[in-house]
Amino acid sequence: MRRSREGKDVMTTLLRRIVAVAVLLAVLVSGGAPASRAAEKVTVGVGGVALMVYLPTALAKAKGYFAEEGLDVEILDIKGGGSQAASALIGGSVDFSANAIDHAIKARTRGKDLIAVHSHVRLPVMxxxxxxxxxxxxxxxxxxxxxxxxxxxxxxxxxxxxxxxxxxxxxxxxxxxxxxxxxxxxxxxxxxxxxxxxxxxxxxxxxxxxxxxxxxxxxMFTTKGTVEAMGGEVQGTTLLTRPDVIARRPATVQKMVNALVRANKLIVGSSGEELAKALPRELSGDPKLYAESFEHAREAFPADSLVSREGVARVIETMRVFDVVPAGTKIDPESLFDNRYVLKALGR
The missing domain is CATH 3.40.190.10 (Periplasmic binding protein-like II)
Known part of the structure; x- marks a missing residue:
């Protein structure tokens, strides 16, 4: 009788171990392992995160789009505005910056390369x-x-x-x-x-x-107003990064763009009231006033997130007026942006 009981105890122990192993395997196969993997750290420099032109970045963070891409994105609100955010990117202090395309143009005239990989807005929005x-x-x-x-x-x-x-x-x-x-x-x-x-x-x-x-x-919050003032479309705020980031971390760039494309689609399809509710209160402030401000700027947000060649070209010519781009200096607009990541995110 004793041996019989010992035999049953051994069988019970073995069965429990088999079940435990089976459960563990099931968890691994169903994706339990990636959940424990640390998210990839990414830094984004912004010169005033509450400004409307940075809404795609702020919204992608607030809605968890970056996190769903496996990214731990830290938005650094850099004092000194967009110029300092671009300087931080050039200097390697951040991986990306949300900046107007003119910062990439100025960097090029100084022998530095910055590439726009996503269009937050396609108008000046000012x-x-x-x-x-x-x-x-x-x-x-x-x-x-x-x-x-x-x-x-x-x-x-x-x-x-x-x-x-x-x-x-x-x-x-x-x-x-x-x-x-x-x-x-x-x-x-x-x-x-x-x-x-x-x-x-x-x-x-x-x-x-x-x-x-x-x-x-x-x-210049509308196409009509921008054309009247500037003579045509003007590329506004973009997501900029360095060529070395693109070369070393192309998957990261794609994940960032995936999240921002989702954010732009949500922006285009939402009311100002809905967007105000989606943002932290410290960014939206008075929800009613924020909603009104968004509706005023709504036309600037592109549904396709693509950087505009015409808009970039016009910014280059604008900067020639007071010699930020010296006379005789040739800059190909297409050398300042790369729409491949947006196109992939759009499934094109």
Whole structure:
């Protein structure tokens, strides 16, 4: 009887071990192993994450799109605006940066290469706003001569576009004072009279005008407004990276773009109210005002996420106006972007 019981105990133990092994194998086959694998760390530099032009990056993070691609994305809100974010990318402090394409153009003139792999917005998404106290004095861009004018940061796209508008209206660069007033602090600079007019982005543009504190000389949140001011399409904010990142981590680049393409599709198909709810409160602020700001800028977000060759070419020509791109320097627009990752994400 004792041997019989011992035999049963041995069989029971063996059966339990067999079941445990079978369960373990089932977990491994069903994908349990990848779940324990650490997500790949990625850093993205942004010069003011609450600005509307960075919505695709902020939304992809908030909705978990990066995480679903196996990425642990850290968004670094870099002081000093887009210029400093681009400098961080060039210097290797971050893997990617959300920046206007003009930063890739400037880098090229200095012998550095930055490549755009995703289009956040395909318009400038900015406007030239004047403080209300100057309503009787400033009626055109020509009236800005001799005045302090705000840009988000010196060398940023807001600076490049403002410079182009000034030259187009007969105002020379040395006839105005350019002040780096920040993106989210531009309204305060106008209210304190630190600048008389400034290049403002959403959500601050819409809020400032709605509050009756200023008026717009130029509105480039729509295709119509952009064509009137700039003569055609202008490529706006993109996801930039370095050639060495593309060479060493092509799968990572694809995963980043996959997430951002999803974000752009969600943006195009959502209302402003829905997007405000999807973002952390520290980014959306007042949900109602954020929703209104988005609707004002809606047209700028491309459903296909593709970088526009025409838009890049126009930015290059805009930058020639005040010699950021020296006369005689040839830059092929297509050398500044790579749409292959977006096309793959779109299944094309």
């Amino acid at each position: 406007g030239l706003v004047v403080a209300n106290k100057y309503k009787g004095e400033i009626k055109s861009i020509a009236d800005l001569k001799g005045r302090p004018l705000g840009v988000t940061s010196p060398g940023s796209q807001t600076h490049m576009v403002l410079g182009y508008l000034l030259v187009k209206s007969g105002v020379k660069a040395d006839e105005v004072k350019i002040v780096g007033a920040g993106g989210n602090t531009m309204p305060l600079a106008l209210e304190k009279d630190s600048v008389h007019a400034g290049m403002m982005v959403d959500p601050f543009f819409t809020v400032f005008l709605k509050q009756g504190k200023g008026y717009a000389l130029v509105d």
